[in-house]
Amino acid sequence: MMEDPSEELKAAKAERLAKFRATTAEPVLAPAADLAEIKRKRQEEARAAEEKALKEEAKREAERKAQAEREAAEKKRAEDEARKAEEAKRKAEEDARKAEEEALKAEEARLAEEAKKAEEAKLAEEARLAEEARLAEEAKKAEEARLAEEARLAEEARLAEEAKKAEEARLAEEERQAEAIRQEELARLAELEKQAQEEREDELARQAAELAEIARQESELAAARLEELSHSGSAAEVADTEASEFQDAEPIVEEPESPAVDAEAPAEETPAAEVSEDEKAEPDVTDEE
16 A cells, blocks of 8 residues: 555655754754764764665555556456456347247247137137127117007007096096186175175164164153253152163164074064063153153
8 A cells, every 4th residue: 555645745844854954954053073973963864864765665666566466456357357247248148149039939939829819719709790790680679679569558658648638637627617616606605695794784783773863862852851840849850760761761782693693583673672662661751741
């Protein structure tokens, strides 16, 4: 291996420093008596430095030789590897060629087998297509027969539906007419009931008016009697008698029990009530006179 460059720099620096001291600094600074000793030391140091330099040079030379040997060995090794790689490449190429030939033979055999299978498949396909054509023809005929049957059934269903709709329409018309007749009958009955109710109300109003008129007349008559008797000594007694008679003669109006009561019944009973009231009032007036 080569020496570290930093070490070489240190050695060169030490060598220059030794030369500087030998030639310049120490001869000037040292006394004259020591010059011989200094010179001797400098010569020894120079020899040591030279020996060291020679050793370093020898070391570097050995390292260069070792490096050259290593490079030669590396080159030889690389050449050997390249040769081996070339041989391996040739072998691989030979193996690939053989494999390619075998693959080609296998491919040819495969293609022949595929061609055979394709021919067999073609024949089988033709047979299948012929069978499918036969089945399709049979299916077509069956479908035509089914469609014809469905058309016949649909026509029958249509005719039946039309007959059903006609019957439903006839029944609906009959029901509508019956409903119209029923509604007319209900309207007529409602009108008759309304008229009967109005007649009953009119009769009751008439009776009430008659009773009110009778009461008014009786009140006027009683007032006249009180006026006539005001000059007599028994005016108070006459007033009490008239008041009791007036209370007895107050009209009583009876409401009908229900709208269904016959309208003629109140008309028949009212005159009797009126007569009885008149009969009760008239004798009193005659006695007083």
